[in-house]
Amino acid sequence: MIPATPKSILITGTASGIGLATARHFHQHGWRVGxxxxxxxxxxxxxxxxxxxxxxxxxxxxxxxxTQAVSAFTGAGALDALFNxxxxxxxxxxxxxxxxxxxxxxxxxxxxxxxxxxxxxxxLRRADAPVVINMSSASALYGVPHLASYSASKFAVRGLTxxxxxxxxxxxxxxxxxxxxxxxxxxxxxxxSRQRASRTAGSGxxxxxxxxxxxxxCALRVFSSATRRAGPTFFRWRVPPARDYACLCRWTTPHNRxxxxxxxSTR
Numbered sequence: 001m002i003p004a005t006p007k008s009i010l011i012t013g014t015a016s017g018i019g020l021a022t023a024r025h026f027h028q029h030g031w032r033v034g035x036x037x038x039x040x041x042x043x044x045x046x047x048x049x050x051x052x053x054x055x056x057x058x059x060x061x062x063x064x065x066x067t068q069a070v071s072a073f074t075g076a077g078a079l080d081a082l083f084n085x086x087x088x089x090x091x092x093x094x095x096x097x098x099x100x101x102x103x104x105x106x107x108x109x110x111x112x113x114x115x116x117x118x119x120x121x122x123x124l125r126r127a128d129a130p131v132v133i134n135m136s137s138a139s140a141l142y143g144v145p146h147l148a149s150y151s152a153s154k155f156a157v158r159g160l161t162x163x164x165x166x167x168x169x170x171x172x173x174x175x176x177x178x179x180x181x182x183x184x185x186x187x188x189x190x191x192x193s194r195q196r197a198s199r200t201a202g203s204g205x206x207x208x209x210x211x212x213x214x215x216x217x218c219a220l221r222v223f224s225s226a227t228r229r230a231g232p233t234f235f236r237w238r239v240p241p242a243r244d245y246a247c248l249c250r251w252t253t254p255h256n257r258x259x260x261x262x263x264x265s266t267r
Contacts, residue, residue: 006030006031006032007031007032007080007081007191008031008032008033008034008073008074008077008078008079008080008081009031009032009033009034009079009082009083009226010034010070010073010079010081010082010083010116011023011026011033011035011036011073011083011085012036012037012058012060012083012085012086012112012116013036013037013042013085013086013087013135014035014036014037014046014055014085015037015038015039015042015043015046016039016042018085018135018219018222019037019083019085019086021100021219022049022083022219022222023035023046023053023220024050024084024157024219025048026218026226027050027051027053028109030111031080032053032054033050033053033054034053034054034055034056034073035047035050035053035054035056036055036056036057036058036059036060036069036086037053037055037057037058037086037099038058038059038060039057040057040087043055043056043057044121044141054073055264056069056072056073060086060108060111060112060113060115060116061107061108061112061115062109063119064116066101066112066115066116066119067119070116070119070120070121070123074120074123075076076121077123077126078124078126078127078128078130079120079123079124079126079127079130080127080128080129080226081130081132081133081226082116082120082124082130082131082132082133083133083135083222083226084112084113084116084117084118084132084133084134084135086112086113086135086137087108087109087112087135087153088104088105088107088109088135089105089147089150090102090105090149090150091146091147092146092172093146094148094149097149099147102149104154105149105150105153106149106152106153109131109150109153109154109156109157110153110156113134113157113160114139114160117132117164120132122174122228123174125171125172125173126170127236129172130172130173130174130175131174131175131176131197132164132168132175132176133176133177133222133226134160134161134175134176134177134178135157135177135178135179136154136157136158136161136177136179137150137151137154137157137179138179139151139154139175140154140155140157140179142226143155146208151164154179157177158177161175161176162178179195193200197251216246224252
């Protein structure tokens with residue numbers, strides 16, 4: 001059902017994956033969607049698909065540019081939701097990844113999120129029930145081998161989210177996080193979904209259809225977070241069993257079936 005006065009959401013990282021699927025879902029439900037990504041070509045293509053949706057190329061690590069982008073989208077109006085989805089990862093042994101690449105992971109996944117949250121705050125405060133949704137990860141629960149810097153960045157996202165949800169409650173702003181495993185699908189089920197999506201994409205279906213099906217549950221959960229009212233504030237303590245952690249590692253790093261994972265899964 002399309003609301004009489006469209007609500008607005010600004011999404012980073014909309015050129016592909018979860019950001020793209022989320023942008024499509026909010027657009028289908030009548031929201032005014034702002035598209036942000038460093039990939040201008042992909043943004044323009046998506047904007048055309050979404051009936052000329054607003055878009056702006058943006059490097060989220062650029063503090064000045066993010067302020068200009070938010071102002072261009074909201075003007076003097078309100079922003080109902082901000083989805084910090086932009087993020088990167090680099091898989092490999094810690095010492096095999098350059099210092100520059102480690103820094104870029106932290107800059108985009110953490111500093112970019114901080115930049116966007118600060119830039120959007122004035123517009124969020126003008127909304128009736130604003131929400132900031134941060135893209136987290138199951139690797140924010142346990143450090144994942146071969147994803148050390150990425151895990152560190154998502155631990156930071158999780159901590160920042162929990163702190164701001166309490167701190168910004170006085171401003172009427174909810175701050176929540178979502179992760180592919182911890183909130184959407186258990187690891188084993190997600191692995192099966194990934195296999196089904198791969199078969200769909202390779203069986204003569206539309207280009208990207210399988211990948212879109214994989215990210216759709218993520219978009220649904222983000223939409224749910226944006227449209228529900230605030231509940232009680234509480235601290236979260238999530239310690240997954242070692243066996244599930246080992247399953248997660250095998251999904252994210254299929255080649256990494258070494259002694260460490262075998263030991264974890266049998267504890």
